[in-house]
Amino acid sequence: MTTERRDDPVLAALADVLEQRKEASPDESYVARLHHKGLNKILEKVGEECTETILAAKDADLTGRTEHLISETADLWFHSLVMLSHLGLGPSDVLDELASRFDLSGLEEKASRPPEA
Numbered sequence: 001m002t003t004e005r006r007d008d009p010v011l012a013a014l015a016d017v018l019e020q021r022k023e024a025s026p027d028e029s030y031v032a033r034l035h036h037k038g039l040n041k042i043l044e045k046v047g048e049e050c051t052e053t054i055l056a057a058k059d060a061d062l063t064g065r066t067e068h069l070i071s072e073t074a075d076l077w078f079h080s081l082v083m084l085s086h087l088g089l090g091p092s093d094v095l096d097e098l099a100s101r102f103d104l105s106g107l108e109e110k111a112s113r114p115p116e117a
């Protein structure tokens with residue numbers, strides 16, 4: 001498996017907007033407001049969206065309706081991208097990491113870890 005960059009165009013376009021918003025006014029942009037409030041506020045939002053995604057997944061499992069789960073997952077991905085952007089990272093860093101794992105089974109990776117102290 002090759003590991004050349006294959007950035008998703010949606011994620012790449014959103015990452016560009018998030019980067020531009022670092023210079024924008026907090027009065028005019030939600031993303032600029034998050035950057036202005038700082039990392040702790042961004043992490044609070046990631047945590048909230050994570051919980052909401054879990055609840056939506058349980059609901060989707062019970063009802064078979066997936067619209068809410070898709071919407072909450074989009075909120076989680078979006079706020080995770082704001083977090084990465086705030087720390088000078090972007091989606092390509094995560095996509096590269098996932099691509100590098102293509103040939104490695106999760107069970108093999110776990111077995112190769114050094115024993116915990």
Ligand SMILES: N=c1c2ncn([C@@H]3O[C@H](COP(=O)(O)OP(=O)(O)OP(=O)(O)O)[C@@H](O)[C@H]3O)c2ncn1[C@@H]1O[C@H](COP(=O)(O)O)[C@@H](O)[C@H]1O
Nearest residue numbers: 014017018021028029030031032033045048074075078079
């Ligand atoms: N994809 C998104 C996106 N997804 C979710 N959100 C916002 O995330 C916020 C958080 O959702 P919540 O349900 O928690 O709302 P809330 O309770 O009002 O939030 P808080 O008051 O707790 O912060 C809402 O205001 C949503 O509108 C987004 N805001 C922006 N984007 C993208 O970012 C771009 C830049 O946005 P601005 O910076 O606002 O111009 C946009 O063009 C979009 O492409």
